[in-house]
Amino acid sequence: MGLKTFLGIKKYQWKKSVKKFITKVKKGFPQYPWDDFLRITEYFRGRELSSLPERAFLFRLSHDLPSDAKVVEIGSWIGASSCLLASGLKGIRAKMYAIDNFKGNASDCSARIRYRERMSKLKTDTTKVIFDKNITYFNLENRIVAIVNDSLQAAKSFCEPLHSIDLVFIDGDHSEEATKNDIALWLPFVKSGGVVVFHDFTSNHGVPQAVWWAIKQSYFSELMGIYGSTIAFKVS
Template identity: 30%
Template sequence: MFYQVIQYIKFLFKSTNQHGIHSPFVFDLVTKCFYDKAHYSAYNAISSYKKSLLKINTKINVLDLGKGSRLIKRKERKVYAIAKNAGTTYKRAKLLYRLSKYFKSKSILELGTSLGIATHALSSGHPEAKVTTIEGCPNTAKFAKEGLQAHQANNITVITGDFNDHIKKLDSNSFDLVFFDGNHQKEATLNYFEVLLPTAHNNSVFIFDDIYWSKGMTEAWEIIKQHPKVTVTIDTFYWGLVFFRREQVKEHFTIRI
């Protein structure tokens, strides 16, 4: 936690808003998506889904294949506690919705379903999209699948198992948006990035969750930024966004949201 506090202070000193951006692509993304203040009707469904989870007192046995929640260490956890402490926040779920909507992402992959809060938001952003999400814990995946179906999120396929086993066997060989939110370890993150890199096209976006989770995750983020196929990155502290636009000069942005 101390590491994150120090990194956040550094982030605040070097971050900017739309006024410090000279790239038209990034400027439009920030002003029309990041800072979009409109209240979309889908926000009500996103809020409703999370609130429904916060009311569930059921205990489930959780299998953590990667780095789990900092706040919940027990294997047996209550659903509402997972939603509260480890689930995507409402603010970030709304941003995922806007990103999916802004880019009109037709093919979306998520590594780390958890209870499906982020999954639901991504699918709501572009209902015509095909959303594939992979969850390592069978009980959590089952719960998420049932919850998403109950909320009519019918464009989602939930896969249960180890990421390494399944990302190499995915039906799609091209993704518009990939959300990495399942294993907050340096080597695992770099491995998933390398394996999924061939699925990226010129307009794809890779989103890495918790890039300041640990020193190792920050090191992974810095390595990803320097990859020759990566042209534009945006550091929002909580997320790192990666783009592969060949027409862009290589540039890294640090943006407050």
């Protein structure tokens, strides 16, 4: 079997599994625009680390927000989750802030090595150009605002007032200290009753410890769901 044939079979199998997943999820959640989800999922095939249930959960959380909602994403990479979040939003004034240094900088040494390897495969030292290309492909330039900075500096100069953000998705530096800092920095921007989402909650990084710390601080009022390594809470 040639390489092209093998890749063709893999692509066919993947598309088949995605369509099967969407057929199933439509029965449970018929109110969502799953055609938009399918387009984005197919486009980012093989370039996104999260599972289909995780992506669908993120998409549903975004779509459930009020019209003209505002979303902040910490850690955007090439824009896969950015596109899912932004496409789920409703209203012409809805806004999505994608915060990333786009260079794979991380406090953890092993994480830095992994990012360097991924950068090497992409043949670039920044993913911003790829991010912009992906955002443009889905005509989301007017909805997504990229902030090229780390989380700390972005929070210091953020343009939106406190208690104005409907959802924050934390998927940046995965060390315990950095994740705690992200929580402390960005939680004040979230509305009461808003949503905070974490990726890699089940990883061997510092995310689980940081989330348990936040729970002990009574920062959250309700667990909204867990899908794979993605966990979401309603803010007190």
